Amino acid sequence: MALAHPHTHEHHVHIDGHSHEQVHSHGAATPHPAQAASWSILRMTVAARLAAALAVCAGLWAFVLLAMR
Numbered sequence: 031m032a033l034a035h036p037h038t039h040e041h042h043v044h045i046d047g048h049s050h051e052q053v054h055s056h057g058a059a060t061p062h063p064a065q066a067a068s069w070s071i072l073r074m075t076v077a078a079r080l081a082a083a084l085a086v087c088a089g090l091w092a093f094v095l096l097a098m099r
Contacts, residue, residue: 071079 071082074082
């Protein structure tokens, strides 16, 4: 026996009545605007990247050695 189903299942409309299409302010074909990066590892020189990696490694080893005491 089939039961009567009084309401619809529209997944694109939220309870407050707005749809997903109204949430974004740009068109579907337009990507999000680029944001300025204040710092990027990609802009660092190879020597600066190596120095940063060694500093992080030394810090982690110091943490491990202090934890083992």
